[in-house]
Amino acid sequence: MSDLTVPILTGPTLTLTLDGEQVHAQDGETLLDVCRRAGKDVPTLCAEDRVDPMGSCRMCLVEVEGQRRLQPSCAFKVQAGQVVQTDSDKVQRHRQLLLSMYLADHELDEDDLPRERGTGNLLRQHVLNHGTGPDLPPINAPREYRMENNPYIHFDPGACVLCNLCVRYCDEVEAVSAITLAGRGAKTTIATADQKGLLDTTCEMCGGCIAVCPTGAMTEKPSLASNFQEEKVVRSTCNFCGVGCQVNLHTQDNKIVRVTSPPPGETVNDGNLCVKGRFSMEFVQHQDRLTEPLIRGKDGGLHPTSWENALKVAAEGLMAVRQKHGTDSLGFISSSRCTGEENYLLQKLSRAAFGTNNCHQCAAT
Amino acid sequence: MFGAGAMTNSIPEIRGTDLMFVIGSNTTEAHPIIAMEMKRAKKNGAKLIVADPRRIWLADIADLYMQLKPGTDVALLSAMMHVIVTEGLHDREFVDKHTTGFEDLVASVSEATPEWAEGITEVPAEDIRTAARLYATTEKAGIYYTLGITEHSHGTDNVYGLANLVLMTGHLGKENCGMNPLRGQNNVQGANDAGASPIYYAGYQRVDDPVAQAKFEAAWGTELSPTPGMNLNVMMKHMGGLIRGLFIMGEDIVLSEPNTERVEAGMNGLDFVVVQDIFLNETTRFADVVFPAACFAEKDGVFTNSDRRVQRVRKAVDAPGQARPDWQILVQLAQAVGYPMPDYQHPSEVYAEMAQLSPKFSGISHERLEDNVSGLQWPCPDPEHPGTVTMHSDGPIIGKAPFQTIAYRPSEELPNSDFPLLLSTGRTLYHYNSGTQTRRASGAVAKQPENFIEISRRDARKRGLDDGQLVRVSSRRGTVIAAINISPRMKRGCVWMPLHFPEANTNRLTNDVGDPVTQTAEFKVCAVRVQALVQAAK
Numbered sequence: 025m026s027d028l029t030v031p032i033l034t035g036p037t038l039t040l041t042l043d044g045e046q047v048h049a050q051d052g053e054t055l056l057d058v059c060r061r062a063g064k065d066v067p068t069l070c071a072e073d074r075v076d077p078m079g080s081c082r083m084c085l086v087e088v089e090g091q092r093r094l095q096p097s098c099a100f101k102v103q104a105g106q107v108v109q110t111d112s113d114k115v116q117r118h119r120q121l122l123l124s125m126y127l128a129d130h131e132l133d134e135d136d137l138p139r140e141r142g143t144g145n146l147l148r149q150h151v152l153n154h155g156t157g158p159d160l161p162p163i164n165a166p167r168e169y170r171m172e173n174n175p176y177i178h179f180d181p182g183a184c185v186l187c188n189l190c191v192r193y194c195d196e197v198e199a200v201s202a203i204t205l206a207g208r209g210a211k212t213t214i215a216t217a218d219q220k221g222l223l224d225t226t227c228e229m230c231g232g233c234i235a236v237c238p239t240g241a242m243t244e245k246p247s248l249a250s251n252f253q254e255e256k257v258v259r260s261t262c263n264f265c266g267v268g269c270q271v272n273l274h275t276q277d278n279k280i281v282r283v284t285s286p287p288p289g290e291t292v293n294d295g296n297l298c299v300k301g302r303f304s305m306e307f308v309q310h311q312d313r314l315t316e317p318l319i320r321g322k323d324g325g326l327h328p329t330s331w332e333n334a335l336k337v338a339a340e341g342l343m344a345v346r347q348k349h350g351t352d353s354l355g356f357i358s359s360s361r362c363t364g365e366e367n368y369l370l371q372k373l374s375r376a377a378f379g380t381n382n383c384h385q386c387a388a389t
Numbered sequence: 390m391f392g393a394g395a396m397t398n399s400i401p402e403i404r405g406t407d408l409m410f411v412i413g414s415n416t417t418e419a420h421p422i423i424a425m426e427m428k429r430a431k432k433n434g435a436k437l438i439v440a441d442p443r444r445i446w447l448a449d450i451a452d453l454y455m456q457l458k459p460g461t462d463v464a465l466l467s468a469m470m471h472v473i474v475t476e477g478l479h480d481r482e483f484v485d486k487h488t489t490g491f492e493d494l495v496a497s498v499s500e501a502t503p504e505w506a507e508g509i510t511e512v513p514a515e516d517i518r519t520a521a522r523l524y525a526t527t528e529k530a531g532i533y534y535t536l537g538i539t540e541h542s543h544g545t546d547n548v549y550g551l552a553n554l555v556l557m558t559g560h561l562g563k564e565n566c567g568m569n570p571l572r573g574q575n576n577v578q579g580a581n582d583a584g585a586s587p588i589y590y591a592g593y594q595r596v597d598d599p600v601a602q603a604k605f606e607a608a609w610g611t612e613l614s615p616t617p618g619m620n621l622n623v624m625m626k627h628m629g630g631l632i633r634g635l636f637i638m639g640e641d642i643v644l645s646e647p648n649t650e651r652v653e654a655g656m657n658g659l660d661f662v663v664v665q666d667i668f669l670n671e672t673t674r675f676a677d678v679v680f681p682a683a684c685f686a687e688k689d690g691v692f693t694n695s696d697r698r699v700q701r702v703r704k705a706v707d708a709p710g711q712a713r714p715d716w717q718i719l720v721q722l723a724q725a726v727g728y729p730m731p732d733y734q735h736p737s738e739v740y741a742e743m744a745q746l747s748p749k750f751s752g753i754s755h756e757r758l759e760d761n762v763s764g765l766q767w768p769c770p771d772p773e774h775p776g777t778v779t780m781h782s783d784g785p786i787i788g789k790a791p792f793q794t795i796a797y798r799p800s801e802e803l804p805n806s807d808f809p810l811l812l813s814t815g816r817t818l819y820h821y822n823s824g825t826q827t828r829r830a831s832g833a834v835a836k837q838p839e840n841f842i843e844i845s846r847r848d849a850r851k852r853g854l855d856d857g858q859l860v861r862v863s864s865r866r867g868t869v870i871a872a873i874n875i876s877p878r879m880k881r882g883c884v885w886m887p888l889h890f891p892e893a894n895t896n897r898l899t900n901d902v903g904d905p906v907t908q909t910a911e912f913k914v915c916a917v918r919v920q921a922l923v924q925a926a927k
Contacts, residue, residue, distance in 0.1 A: 174832070174835070175831040175832045175835055176831075176832050196432065197425055197428070197429070198425065198428075199425075199428045199450075223835055223836065228421070228818055229832055229836075230421065256705075258703050258704070258705035259701070259703060259762075260685070260686065260701065260702050260703045260705060261575070261685075261691075261692045261694075261700045261701065261702050262575065263575050263684070263685035263686075263692075263702075263826075264574075264575060264821050264826075265419060265420050265421075265572075265573060265574065265575065265821075266420070266571060266572025266573055266574055266575060266576075266577055266578065266694055266695040267400065267420055267422045267423055267571075267694060267695060268575070268692060268693075268694025268695065268696075268698055268700055268764070269422055270700065270762075270763075273686055273703075273705040273706075275705050275706055278706050278707050279706060280686060280705060280706060286762075290762055290763050291762070291763055292400050292401065292422075292694065292696070292698060292763065292764070293422045294401070294425075294426075296422050296425050297422070298421035298422060298818070299421075299818065299819060299832060299833070300818075300819070300821060300827060300830075300833075301422075303830060303832055304821070304826060304827050304830040304832070304833060305686070305830075306829050306830050306831065307667075307668075307684070307825065307826040307827075307829045307830065308684055308686050308687075308706065309706075309709075310668075310829050312668055312669070312829070313667055313668060313681075313684075313709045313710075313712065314666065314667060314668060314669065314679065314681035314682070314709075314710075314712060315681055315709045315710025315711060315712055316681060316710055316711045317678070317679065317680055317681060317711065318676075318678070318679040318681075319677065319678050319679075320676065320677045320678070326669075326673070326676070326679060331711060331713075331721075334678055334680060335721055335722060335725045336725060337677070337678050338636075338663045338677075338678040338680070338722060338725070339722060339725035339726045341634070341660075341661040341663070341677055341678065342634055342636065342661060342663065342726065343726055344660070344661065345633045345634030345660050345661050346634070348633070348660070349633045349634075349660075351614070352614075352616075352618070352619075352631070353631060353632060353633040353634060354632070354633070354634045354635070354636070355619065355624040355632045355634070355635045355636070356635075356636045356638075357621060357624070357635060357636070357637045357638065357640055357642065358580055358585035358638055358639075358640075359580070359638050359639025359640050359715075360574040360575070360576050360577040360579075360580045361574060361575060361576065361639045361640075361685075362576065362580070362638060362639050362690075362715050363576065363579070363685075363688070363689075363690025363691055363692060363702055363715075363716070363736065364576065364579035364580070364582060364583045364690060364691045364692065364693055364699070364740065364743070365583075365690045365691065365716050365736040365739035365740050365743070366638070366690065366714075366715040366716045366719065366736075367576070367579060367580040367582075367583035367584070367585040368583040368584060368591055368739060368740075368742075368743045369715075369716050369719040369720065369723075369730075369739060370585060370638055370719055371583065371584040371585050371586070371590070371591070372609065372719075372723070372730070373636075373719050373722065373723050373728075373730070374618075374636075375590075375596075375605075375609075375613055375614070376609040376610075376611050376613065376723075376728055376730075377722075377723040377726050377727075377728035377730070378726070379612075379613075379614055380614060380618055381587050381588070381596050381614055381616060381617055381618030382587060382618035382619045382624060382632070383585060383586070383587060383618060384585060384586060384587050384618070384619075384620050384621040384624065385577070385580035385581065385585035385586070385621075386621065386639070386640035386642070386645065
C-alpha cells in the first residue's frame, strides 16, 4: 500500500489559505504536500512519492477558489494566495459518490465492504472514514487476467481500482515496463504486452507492484492463505547483497509468510526490494536445513551426534592438527553472510583460542 | 587509498548526482536496489557512463557505453587520466592541497594516449576522450564499481586507476561524488570491520602493530601472534602443505573458490575439517564435523552494508531442530579447547566488546541502533556522534593521498588457438553466489534452472551452436556442461557464465592466479573453448 511521507519545508515559503487557515508552502509543491503537512485527511489511492503524480483515482480532489471544477490535489501546484477547501460539502458529495462508484466495481465481503487482501485495502478504509453516496448496481466488468504464469505475483482484477500505480512503479522506478493498462471501458485491466505470463516478460519479479497496490489486488502468491492482521512483524536486514535493504519479516506459527519493506523515506532501500529480498526466503524453512550436528563415521558417511560430542570431536581434531603441524597449520574461514558479532568471535577464536592469524572472510574483495 | 576501505559516499546520495561512471558492475542484477537509485538519477537528468565488456542493462540507458575487452581496464583508465592532464581538466587546488606524487603520475600516463588505449581496449579513442571530459568537468560525479574491477590479476592497479581519477578531479569528500565499491554480500564490509582478516584485528588495527597487539592481548587475556596470517587465496593454495586443518563458517569454498580441481585436491590433503553451515554443500563432503547453524532470520546481530551502515538483524523465527546461532557455537568451541571465552548472553554484548576495542565504531551499540532506524554509518567514534554520511569531507583521512602510478599488463591467461574464447563470470539477478539459498527459491528456479553460457551470435554460428544447446566448456583446469545462451550483450570472442550451479560448477574453469597485492583471484578472465556436447540435429 502506498505510504506518503510528510514533506519538510526547506526554502523560502509562500502563503495560502487551507480550510480557512493560513499555511506556508514552497514553490513547486502540490496541494497534497501542503494538506499532508497540515494533517488534513485527504484520501488518496494513486499517489506515491516514488512516481510522478497522475491524478487518476480522483480521491484527492479539493475545492480551489476560482477553479470551476474540483482539482486533484496530488497534481495541482500551490500558488500564493490560493484559497483551498478539503472538506466542503461539494468535496464530501464528490467523495461519497466516487466511493459508491468504486464499490459498484469492486469485490465486496459479507458486510458489503471492499474485501481485505494482502496487507490491507485502502479503499475499504476510505469507505469507512468518508462514507458512500447512493447505492449503485454492480458493474460485473468482464476483465480477463493473463499474467498467472509466475510463482510470485497474484493479480485479482476484481479488486483493482485501475489507479495504474503498479504500472507507473514498473515504468518509473524498476524501469522494466513489464505491465500495462490494457483493454477499453469496463474491460480495462492490468496486463502484460501480448498477454504473456509474467515469467516471459521483462518482469524481474521485484514485487514493487504488490508493494504500491492500494487495494491488495496485487498480492504475494505464496502469502495468499495468510491473514496479514495475524502476522507478527520483525524488522531486519536482508541477507543477500551488500545494499543492506531493510525488510519486515512477517511471521506466523514460527514461519516467514511474507516479506515487505518498511515505508519509503527512512531506509536505504526507500521502500523498494528486489526479487531475492522479497521472495527468496523459501530456504529458511526448507526441509534440507541442517538440524543436528554430524560427524564423519568409520564408514565414510556423516552421522548425527550430540552437540556435546560434536564440539568435543571438533576441539580435539583441531588441537591434534595444531600439535602435530604447528599453530599456523590451522586456517579459519569466516563468512560475509554471518553477522558482525560472529565475524568478531571467529577472529577471536582463531587468534586467542588457537593462536593463529590465518583467519579470513570468504569475500575479501 | 584515502585511508579506509569502503564506499566514500552513501547510497541515497546517488539520486542527487550529475554523473555516474559505472565500471565493472552489473548493477541492475547484482545490486538491484542501487540500480533503482541510478535509474532515478538518470530520470532526474544525470549522465551515465558505463564501461563493461558485457552490454549490460545499464548500457542500454547510458549516455556513453564503452565495451572494453575484459582485463584492459588499466589501459582505459590510464588513457582517461592522460586526457584529463593533457587537457588541463584536473582540479589543481585539490591536487596541491590533498595529494602527493602528481608529477610522477603525469609522467606515467604521458604515453597513454586514447589511440594507444583503443588498440588494447577496442574502445574508440573519441569515446575515451568524451568519458574523461565528462567525468572531469562534472562537479557531482561518482564512480561505482564492484568485482569486475577487483577480480583480476591486476585488480589493485584497477582500483588505483579509479582512485587516481577521483583524486585528480577532486571528486572526494563532497556529496554525490566519491569512489564507491558496491559490496557483493550482505556483510562483506562488516566482516572486514570485525577483523576477519589475516592482517587486521577488529577496526582495522594491524596485528603487527605492537600497540594494537598489546591492547587486544589485555582485552582477551592471552598472548597473540604478531605474524600476519595467510589470506584465503593463499590458504587454498597451501591446503595439504602448510595448512592441515580448516574451520569453515558459512562458505562453500569448494564451489566458490577458483580452480575447483585444485581446491578439491587440497581438501583431500587436510587432516581435519570442521564446517558450520545451514545446508550440506560441496564443502561438507570433506568435513569431519558439521555444525548446524541458524540463518539470518533466526538470530540477532548486525550487518554492515556497502555504505558503512551498521543495521540490526533480528530474530523472527526459531532455528530448525538443534541448529544454533553461529555466535553461540563459536563461544562453545572456544571453551571446548580451553580458552575462557565469556558466556555472552546476547550478541549486543559481543558488539559492545568489539566497539570498545575499535575507535572507528566505538559510538555504535545495539541500543543506539534501536533509535536510529536507518542505521549508523561509521566512522562513529563516540555515542553522541551522528555517524558519517560522506567520508573525507575535510580532505583524505590519511592526510595527503598518494597517487599510484600504474602500467597496463595483460591478464594472466589470454586466449590462444586451443582456448580461443575469453570467459568472464558473475552473478545473475535471480540467484545468489553458491545458490544454496536461491536454488531453493521457486521463482529463481523457474527463471534460471541450470547453468548457461552467454555467447555472441557470431561465435555461436561459427561453431554451429544453437540457442539452448548443451555444450562442453573447457579451460586448462577443467570442464563443465552448460546450455548455450546466444546473447546480443556479448562481445565477439567473449563468453560469460554465472557461478550459482554446483552440478556444473563454473569455478572448475576459473583461474586461481591472484593479484600480487591482495591475492584476489582472477575470476573475471580466463581462456576457454566451447564444443557441442552432441552434434546439433540438422
